Amino acid sequence: MAPRGGASPTGVRGTPIVSLPPFEAVVVEHGPVVLRVCRAVVGPHDADDVWSETFLAALGAYPRLAPDSNVRGWLATIAHRKGIDWIRSRNRAPLAVARVPDHPGPTAEPALRDDALWRAVAALPTKQRGAVLYHYVADLPYAEVGQLIGSSEAAARRAASDGLRTLRSTVNRERP
Amino acid sequence: MTPEPDVLRRLRHDGDGSISAIGRLHERLIEAASSHDLLDVAYRVLDTPVGPLLLAATPAGLVRIAFTDQGHDAVLDDLARRVSPRVLHAPSRLDPAARQLHEYFSGRRRRFDLPLDLQLAHGFRRLVLDWLTDLDYGSTASYAAVAAAIGKPKAVRAVGTACATNPVPVVVPCHRVVRSDGGAGGYVGGLETKHVLLALEAGARP
Numbered sequence: 272m273a274p275r276g277g278a279s280p281t282g283v284r285g286t287p288i289v290s291l292p293p294f295e296a297v298v299v300e301h302g303p304v305v306l307r308v309c310r311a312v313v314g315p316h317d318a319d320d321v322w323s324e325t326f327l328a329a330l331g332a333y334p335r336l337a338p339d340s341n342v343r344g345w346l347a348t349i350a351h352r353k354g355i356d357w358i359r360s361r362n363r364a365p366l367a368v369a370r371v372p373d374h375p376g377p378t379a380e381p382a383l384r385d386d387a388l389w390r391a392v393a394a395l396p397t398k399q400r401g402a403v404l405y406h407y408v409a410d411l412p413y414a415e416v417g418q419l420i421g422s423s424e425a426a427a428r429r430a431a432s433d434g435l436r437t438l439r440s441t442v443n444r445e446r447p
Numbered sequence: 448m449t450p451e452p453d454v455l456r457r458l459r460h461d462g463d464g465s466i467s468a469i470g471r472l473h474e475r476l477i478e479a480a481s482s483h484d485l486l487d488v489a490y491r492v493l494d495t496p497v498g499p500l501l502l503a504a505t506p507a508g509l510v511r512i513a514f515t516d517q518g519h520d521a522v523l524d525d526l527a528r529r530v531s532p533r534v535l536h537a538p539s540r541l542d543p544a545a546r547q548l549h550e551y552f553s554g555r556r557r558r559f560d561l562p563l564d565l566q567l568a569h570g571f572r573r574l575v576l577d578w579l580t581d582l583d584y585g586s587t588a589s590y591a592a593v594a595a596a597i598g599k600p601k602a603v604r605a606v607g608t609a610c611a612t613n614p615v616p617v618v619v620p621c622h623r624v625v626r627s628d629g630g631a632g633g634y635v636g637g638l639e640t641k642h643v644l645l646a647l648e649a650g651a652r653p
Contacts, residue, residue, distance in 0.1 A: 293488075293527045293534030298476065302469045307459075322472055327479045334532050388457050407458050439454050 289338040294330055297342055302326070305346050307408045311392050311400070312354030321357050325350040347409045348419055351401070391441040398422060399434030406431045477537045487531035489540035490523065495552050496647075497640045500617070502541045502548075505530060508562030509544050512615045514636035529567060548617065554647065557584035559618045567614040571602065575609035576619050584620075585648040589627040611635055617644065 305325060309318040328349055336345065392400060401420035405411045406427070411419070417427035480486040488510065490503040501519040503511040503526055510530060513522040527534050538545075543561060550556035568576050574597050582588055588596075590606045599605070610621035616635050622644040626632045634641035 290524070290528040291532040293523045294532055295490075295523075295534055295536050298469075298473060298535070302472065306468060306472070319468070319472060319475075323475050323479060326472075326476050327483065327485070330476070330480055330485050330533055330535075331483070388454065392458075403458070407455060435454065438458075442454055 291333065291336060291338050294333055297329070297333070297346075298326065301343050301346050304343065304409050305350050308347055308350045308404050309354060311389060311404045311408060312351065313357050314393065315389065317357060317361075321350065321353050324353045324357075328353065341411075341415065343409060344411050344415045344419075347405055347411060351405075351419055388438070388442055391438050394441070395434050395437060398426075398430045399437065402427050402430035403434040403438070407435070473536075477535060477539075480533070480535060481537075481540075485533055486535060486537060486540070487533035488526050489535060489537035490526075491536065491538035491541045491545065492519065493541075493545045493548060495548060497552075497636060497643055500548070502544050503534075504541055504544065505564045505566075507564040507566075509615055509618060510564040510567065512617055514616070514640065516637055517635070544618075551617070552647070554650070561618060563615060563618070565614065565619075568609070568612070571599070571605055572609040572612060575606055576613060576615075576621075579610075579613075579619050579621055579624070582620055582623050587623045587625045587645070590624055590632065591627050593624055607632065623648075 302322075306318060306322050309321040309325065312318075313321050325346065329346055336342070392403065395403065398420045402416055402422075405416040405419050406413060413427045413431070414424045416422075416431065417424045420427060420430070422430065477486065477489075484506070486506070488503055488505055490501060490511075493500045493502055498515045499519075501511070501513040501517075501522055502509065503513075503523075511522060511526060513519060523534055547556055547559050547561060551559070563580075565573055565576055575593060578593060578597050590603045590610075591600070593606045594600050594602045606624065610624050611633060613619055613621040613635055616622065622634060622636075622641045624632065625645075631638060631641050631645070
């Protein structure tokens with residue numbers, strides 16, 4: 272019998288052999304990392320909205336995700352796209368972190384207080400910012416980082432390295 | 448060149464603020480999922496006298512109740528595979544079920560008034576569950592009597608299987624089905640749980 276083209280392997284009762292875990296597990300495992308990516312793309316103030324759009328879109332598409340997919344990379348891709356959409360819809364540059372108040376109130380979350388660093392991240396050239404985010408924040412390997420930012424693996428590695436060097440010098444300059 | 452360790456650490460810093468942010472964002476996700484008809488399976492865990500019960504519901508109604516012995520994680524994986532992988536922890540969606548179960552376990556409720564989604568039971572098993580739904584609080588029926596009542600008097604063992612695979616035990620009272628010789632028979636939540644439920648219903652009778 273000829274193999275059925277494109278069909279996924281199925282068990283004796285026709286259920287997939289490899290199946291997707293409950294979406295709750297995806298939120299718990301990857302939610303914090305995706306939030307950091309969102310904060311870095313659109314700034315801490317709009318990150319919650321972009322995170323919510325990212326996970327709502329992911330929830331909608333989840334049943335069609337191949338069970339052996341890199342879920343973190345898939346989420347980072349959606350967050351990247353949603354962040355870009357968000358910036359375009361606001362018709363402003365990705366320097367959204369400029370809206371961060373100079374003196375965060377006592378209720379501000381600790382992760383939001385490092386304004387100098389995240390302002391420097393937002394100021395990086397697009398590919399360097401993406402490479403730093405997806406490799407150092409989202410833990411993706413350079414091959415996948417390259418796919419996200421439209422570069423080769425080697426170029427993604429260089430971009431992450433250049434981006435980190437820029438961050439260091441910028442941050443050190445702001446905090447002598 | 449070695450990257451500045453301080454910058455790397457700060458990039459990856461994820462203090463308590465992020466964790467509480469995820470809790471808040473999770474609630475937002477539940478609301479958004481619900482209004483976009485994407486909350487296919489909502490679940491919560493309820494503490495009861497027979498141990499923590501996993502409760503799961505689709506928009507159509509209560510779809511699954513599971514005892515700890517059944518493995519809550521395994522049951523959630525099964526729901527993801529058989530119903531939908533859009534499974535989220537959404538306790539408020541189970542409030543009516545939780546309230547009625549609480550009333551039942553404190554002897555103040557004799558009949559559940561909850562929408563049920565029996566999509567996990569098919570054919571003969573579904574017939575058995577439909578019949579059991581009308582089996583009164585505090586009463587029992589034998590496996591043979593149930594088989595006879597639904598017109599399949601020889602299907603006594605199949606009635607046992609239907610009870611053993613009941614997706615919503617307690618609410619669909621398969622614990623009220625016992626052996627013809629007076630023995631309790633088996634139970635999906637363990638024999639001890641079956642005895643607790645039968646004693647509860649016997650004791651709460653007026």
